[in-house]
Amino acid sequence: MREIEISVVVCVYNEEDNILPLVKAIKEALANYEYELIYVDDGSTDQTLSKLKSVLDGRLRIVQLRRNYGQSLALMAGINAAKGSYIVTMDGDLQNDPLDIPAMMQLSKSENWDLVAGIRKNRKDNLIRTIPSKIANYIIRKSSGVSIKDYGCTLKLFRREIAQDLGLYGELHRFIPVLANLEGATITQMEVRHHERTHGTSKYGMSRTIKVISDLMLMLFFKRYLKNPMHLFGNWGLMIFFGGILINLYMLWLKLEGQDIWGKPLMLVGILFVLTGIQLITFGIIVELQMRTYYESQEKKPYQIRKIYEIEHSVVH
Numbered sequence: 001m002r003e004i005e006i007s008v009v010v011c012v013y014n015e016e017d018n019i020l021p022l023v024k025a026i027k028e029a030l031a032n033y034e035y036e037l038i039y040v041d042d043g044s045t046d047q048t049l050s051k052l053k054s055v056l057d058g059r060l061r062i063v064q065l066r067r068n069y070g071q072s073l074a075l076m077a078g079i080n081a082a083k084g085s086y087i088v089t090m091d092g093d094l095q096n097d098p099l100d101i102p103a104m105m106q107l108s109k110s111e112n113w114d115l116v117a118g119i120r121k122n123r124k125d126n127l128i129r130t131i132p133s134k135i136a137n138y139i140i141r142k143s144s145g146v147s148i149k150d151y152g153c154t155l156k157l158f159r160r161e162i163a164q165d166l167g168l169y170g171e172l173h174r175f176i177p178v179l180a181n182l183e184g185a186t187i188t189q190m191e192v193r194h195h196e197r198t199h200g201t202s203k204y205g206m207s208r209t210i211k212v213i214s215d216l217m218l219m220l221f222f223k224r225y226l227k228n229p230m231h232l233f234g235n236w237g238l239m240i241f242f243g244g245i246l247i248n249l250y251m252l253w254l255k256l257e258g259q260d261i262w263g264k265p266l267m268l269v270g271i272l273f274v275l276t277g278i279q280l281i282t283f284g285i286i287v288e289l290q291m292r293t294y295y296e297s298q299e300k301k302p303y304q305i306r307k308i309y310e311i312e313h314s315v316v317h
Helices: 016-029 048-054 071-081 098-111 127-144 172-182 207-225 230-256 265-297
Strands: 006-012 035-041 060-064 086-091 115-120 156-159 187-192
Touching (some): 035 048, 048 060, 071 172, 086 098, 098 156, 127 172, 127 207, 207 230
Parallel strands (some): 006 035
Antiparallel strands (some): 086 156
């Protein structure tokens, strides 16, 4: 049985006209590699599945989802089904070019990178797509600290162990480099080709930018406080709590001075601060316990070991 070196994962939703050209292009680009091609049909309602079945062979596998789950879960399904040492993800709309895969492989192997992310050179999309994308890229770069130029480029190459530990839930496929960084992956990027869409219609719109910002809040929590959530909720809780105590002590001093404090807005703010602080501290303790349960119940470790170096000692009799 041959050992598969590359698993190419392509997620598609209503891309019937792009199936045959892309399968052919991948076959030509990876002629010198042992590879498998995994197509994930994300609930297509056109002839996408029929076109895939027409080219089914020993290298192509089709993962048909029961309904449309979205790109993140479709990618997860494809990655979980992959058997190759390296996993490549790419769009099924012919805008990514399979000819870039060998160069990405060479870069990863020569310099031992865990993730090679593509940067779309001379991007062929219209302004309605490129401007929100540039805004989102800038926000993610500055907020996450992971300096990737093109977060929206699906063409990426991973080592298998990194790809399968990403945890792609919801709409988190946009944050793959951030998720990989959380797993301790070494990341680089390279320019890749980008072609105009010739068949079908884009599945993305202006609403993506709003989703990116909301998902970014979750990513920032993952990156900074996933392993110690008490540092977020506890710190803010203590500051707000003691702020409320100081306000209430001031109001008590005014009361002892004979002033009528009942109904004053500042008194209400003090009470609110105390209660909010207690709630945040309590919430932090609960989340901390949940994180411990998450790691211990699945025997996960809150750290990743890249490699262990040691000298083997022979037993002397």
